[in-house]
Every structure is written in C-alpha cells, then in structure tokens.
Amino acid sequence: APNAKNVKQMLLDWCRAKTEPYEGVDIQNFSSSWKDGIAFCALVHRFFPEAFEYSILNPNKPRDNFQLAFSTAKMAGCPPLLDAEDLVRMQEPDWKCVYTYIQEFYRCLVEKGLVKTKKRP
Amino acid sequence: TLASPCWGGGGRVGRETYMSQEEDWDRDLLLDPAWEKQQRKTFTAWCNSHLRKAGTQIENIEEDFRNGLKLMLLLEVISGERLPKPDKGKMRFHKIANVNKALDFICSKGVKLVSIGAEEIVDGNVKMTLGMIWTIILRFAIQDISVEETSAKEGLLLWCQRKTAPYRNVNVQNFHISWKDGLALCALIHRHRPDLIDYSKLRKDDPIGNLNTAFEVAEKFLDIPRMLDAEDIVNTPKPDEKAIMTYVSCFYHAFAGAEQAETAANRICKVLAVNQENEKLMEEYEKLASELLEWIRRTIPWLENRVAEQTMRAMQQKLEDFRDYRRVHKPPRVQEKCQLEINFNTLQTKLRLSNRPAFMPSEGKMVSVSGGAKNEKLKKQ
Numbered sequence: 001a002p003n004a005k006n007v008k009q010m011l012l013d014w015c016r017a018k019t020e021p022y023e024g025v026d027i028q029n030f031s032s033s034w035k036d037g038i039a040f041c042a043l044v045h046r047f048f049p050e051a052f053e054y055s056i057l058n059p060n061k062p063r064d065n066f067q068l069a070f071s072t073a074k075m076a077g078c079p080p081l082l083d084a085e086d087l088v089r090m091q092e093p094d095w096k097c098v099y100t101y102i103q104e105f106y107r108c109l110v111e112k113g114l115v116k117t118k119k120r121p
Numbered sequence: 122t123l124a125s126p127c128w129g130g131g132g133r134v135g136r137e138t139y140m141s142q143e144e145d146w147d148r149d150l151l152l153d154p155a156w157e158k159q160q161r162k163t164f165t166a167w168c169n170s171h172l173r174k175a176g177t178q179i180e181n182i183e184e185d186f187r188n189g190l191k192l193m194l195l196l197e198v199i200s201g202e203r204l205p206k207p208d209k210g211k212m213r214f215h216k217i218a219n220v221n222k223a224l225d226f227i228c229s230k231g232v233k234l235v236s237i238g239a240e241e242i243v244d245g246n247v248k249m250t251l252g253m254i255w256t257i258i259l260r261f262a263i264q265d266i267s268v269e270e271t272s273a274k275e276g277l278l279l280w281c282q283r284k285t286a287p288y289r290n291v292n293v294q295n296f297h298i299s300w301k302d303g304l305a306l307c308a309l310i311h312r313h314r315p316d317l318i319d320y321s322k323l324r325k326d327d328p329i330g331n332l333n334t335a336f337e338v339a340e341k342f343l344d345i346p347r348m349l350d351a352e353d354i355v356n357t358p359k360p361d362e363k364a365i366m367t368y369v370s371c372f373y374h375a376f377a378g379a380e381q382a383e384t385a386a387n388r389i390c391k392v393l394a395v396n397q398e399n400e401k402l403m404e405e406y407e408k409l410a411s412e413l414l415e416w417i418r419r420t421i422p423w424l425e426n427r428v429a430e431q432t433m434r435a436m437q438q439k440l441e442d443f444r445d446y447r448r449v450h451k452p453p454r455v456q457e458k459c460q461l462e463i464n465f466n467t468l469q470t471k472l473r474l475s476n477r478p479a480f481m482p483s484e485g486k487m488v489s490v491s492g493g494a495k496n497e498k499l500k501k502q
Binding site: 018078079081082086097099103104106107 | 161162259
C-alpha cells in the first residue's frame with residue numbers, strides 16, 4: 001500500500017497536473033499555494049468549465065474565490081469541508097485542512113467517473 | 122501544550138517514531154494555534170459527510186468516537202467494506218475491543234498506525250483521536266489514487282507543448298486532433314533533429330504527406346517503428362488517443378533520453394578533461410624534476426672535484442668554470458626548482474578540488490628532496 005508520503009505527493013502532483021494550463025496558479029504545497037483561492041477555482045474549473053468564467057477571477061478577493069470554488073464543488077457532490085471565513089482569517093491555510101478537502105474533492109470526482117484510479121480505470 | 126503538533130500524546134515512547142513518519146513539515150504548525158480548531162472543524166465535517174451515508178453524525182469529534190462504534194461505521198463507509206461485528210457491551214473492554222477492530226482494519230489495509238492505542242481513544246485523548254482521524258484521511262481514504270497514469274499523460278503533453286512551442290502553426294492540446302495534420306509530429310522531430318526534416322517546406326493542407334514524412338524519418342533514423350496509419354488518422358474525426366500517445370512517447374524516449382544522456386556525457390567529459398589536465402601536470406612535474414635531478418647529479422661530482430690542477434692555466438679555467446656555474450648555469454636551475462615547487466602546489470590544489478588523491482611524485486623527486494640535492498651541492502661550493 002502507498003505510504004503517506006507517496007499519497008500526499010501523488011495528490012500534489014495531480015493538483016499540479018490538473019491546474020497546469022491555468023494562469024496565476026502554482027501549486028507547490030497544500031498551504032500557501034492555496035491562499036488566494038485561485039488554485040481551488042482552477043482545480044474545480046478544470047472539471048466543471050461551464051460553471052464559471054475563470055479568466056475574470058481576482059486573486060485579491062480570496063473570500064469570493066473560496067466561496068465560488070466550494071459552492072461549485074458542492075453541486076458536484078463534494079461536501080463543503082472548509083469555511084471561506086476561516087481560511088481568510090488564517091495567515092496561511094492549514095495544510096491538513098486543505099489536504100482533507102482536496103482528497104475529498106478527488107474522491108467525488110472518482111465517484112462521478114471523472115477521474116480514473118487503479119480500482120476504477 | 123495546545124500548540125504541539127505531535128499526535129503522540131503525553132509521554133509515549135512512540136512519539137518520535139510517529140513524528141518522523143509524518144515528516145518534519147508538521148513543525149511549522151507550532152506557530153499558529155488556530156490550526157487545531159480549524160482542523161477539528163474540518164475533520165468533523167469530513168467525518169460527517171461520510172457518516173451521513175450510514176445515517177448518523179457526530180457532534181463532538183473528541184467524544185463521539187470513544188466507544189468505537191461510529192469509528193467502525195466511518196471505515197465501512199469510506200472503504201465500502203464490512204468490518205467484523207462490533208461487541209455489544211458497554212464496558213470499557215468492549216469499547217477497547219471495538220476500537221481495536223477499527224484500528225486492525227486500517228492496519229490490514231497496509232496503513233501503519235504507530236503510537237495510536239485503543240485505550241487512549243477510549244479514554245478520550247483528543248490529540249490521539251484527531252491524529253487517528255488525520256491518519257485515516259491522509260493514508261487511507263484515497264489509497265487507490267493512481268496519479269501515475271494521469272501524470273504521465275500530462276507530463277508527455279507538457280513535453281510536446283514545450284518542444285513545439287516555437288512552431289507557430291502547431292498547437293498541441295491533446296493526443297488526438299492536435300496531431301491530425303502531421304505538423305506537430307514533424308515539428309517534434311525537427312526540434313531535435315533539424316537535419317532530418319525540412320520543416321519550412323511542409324504545408325498544413327498535406328496532412329497525409331506530413332504524417333508519412335514523419336513516420337518514415339522516425340523509422341529510418343530514430344529507430345521508431347511505424348505504428349500508425351496516415352490515412353486512418355486523417356479520415357477519423359477523432360484519432361485514437363492511446364495509439365497516438367504510445368507513438369509519441371517513443372519520441373520522448375528517443376529524444377529526452379538523448380538529452381539526459383548528453384548532459385551526463387558532458388559531465389563525464391569535463392571530469393575526464395580535468396583529469397587529463399592533471400595527468401599532464403603530473404607528467405610535466407616528473408619530467409622537470411628528473412631533468413633537475415639529472416643536472417644536479419652531474420654537477421655535484423664536478424663541484425666535488427677539488428683536485429688541484431697541475432697548471433695555473435688549468436686552475437684559472439676551473440675558476441672561470443665555477444664562476445660560470447654561479448652566474449650562468451645555476452640561476453635558471455634555481456628558478457626551475459622554484460617553478461617545480463609552484464607546480465607541485467598547484468597540482469595538489471587542483472587534485473584536491475576535483476576530489477582526486479594527492480600527487481605522490483616518484484621516489485627522490487619530492488621538492489624537498491631535490492632541494493636537498495641542491496643544498497648538498499650548495500654546501501660543496
């Protein structure tokens with residue numbers, strides 16, 4: 001079975017791969033890289049491009065970005081595990097919280113058949 | 122303390138092991154005490170999002186897992202598998218048994234739970250409970266994540282995009298339609314081997330020609346066998362993605378492998394060149410030292426010859442010879458000796474910098490020895 005380091009790194013790689021085409025996103029970790037909310041939006045937009053217009057997003061409005069990403073993901077079945085207000089209040093997002101959300105988002109995508117895994121190719 | 126990120130709980134021996142397993146980036150959490158509250162909230166929300174499917178919820182993450190029942194439910198929901206039946210009793214050992222069933226299940230999936238004990242969970246140890254939930258989230262919940270395939274595909278796409286970026290009429294967005302006109306493939310080849318394809322002569326309206334050019338060149342010069350059919354690709358609205366990916370990845374191996382090998386070769390060349398230089402210096406040193414020693418060897422007997430000459434004339438000649446020696450022959454040799462010393466020191470430094478063993482000149486040729494021979498000679502004067 002994959003150990004913690006592998007899974008974490010794989011999920012990070014997956015995030016990077018999925019957001020690679022998006023400007024203004026550079027995911028290096030599960031904390032500071034998500035601070036302005038744009039990374040969440042890019043990831044969600046990648047799978048639901050019809051939901052909103054990515055290019056008009058403003059990195060200086062993190063609260064709006066978080067809310068947009070989370071509400072869009074919720075429509076796709078991903079529970080809103082993070083709170084935009086909490087994220088905005090903290091200096092930097094807590095990586096374990098971000099990780100929890102992202103892995104849940106990933107699970108939802110697998111559930112919907114939007115992402116292939118070893119078990120569900 | 123509240124701010125401690127260590128999940129090990131007070132005083133347990135396993136704490137260090139757990140910490141090192143979870144990696145050191147835990148430590149920077151020491152700065153923000155708000156994290157624990159945030160995590161508690163997030164983890165609770167996460168647990169509930171799953172427990173909901175089993176028709177239940179938790180209100181307090183510290184309390185509601187203590188008897189192990191909801192913990193077992195949580196694992197069943199996440200894994201989609203059944204756990205062994207929980208013990209029905211309400212006593213402490215029943216609770217411990219149930220928590221152990223949950224922990225054993227996690228272990229059976231290959232997830233090592235260092236330092237988490239059923240007793241502490243039953244006793245309501247907050248840090249350990251949160252740590253356990255976190256372990257489940259981190260290591261257990263998306264165990265079957267398979268990013269390799271996705272990453273490989275994205276990586277290959279990225280590589281293609283980067284390599285064909287300078288070619289204005291090429292736009293690689295995927296592994297099907299982007300390759301239909303054959304220009305992407307030709308551009309990829311041309312980027313690495315401009316000698317193989319005259320790219321400027323290619324036209325967008327001759328896709329079959331372009332594709333076949335690429336296939337031919339690849340087969341002939343790059344050792345990549347034909348795998349695709351030009352007509353097929355052009356006539357299918359959306360060509361077979363997997364087939365194209367497979368074919369393109371051969372180019373990746375051919376070119377990217379060469380690039381990597383080249384860098385390694387460059388490095389080796391550099392090292393060899395440095396080694397060669399050093400070897401040369403060593404040779405030069407040896408040669409100069411030999412010459413100097415030879416000269417010393419010849420000169421000493423000459424200097425030692427104190428046999429008085431029979432005639433005044435002969436004596437005068439000898440004196441003049443000696444003066445010559447002092448003024449003409451010796452000085453350059455002194456200089457040679459200095460140079461030898463300098464060379465020696467330079468060489469040693471170079472060797473040290475390139476991690477080579479120190480230079481040990483052959484016997485008798487150490488600077489001090491040749492100095493010694495010199496000194497002896499000087500004394501005899």
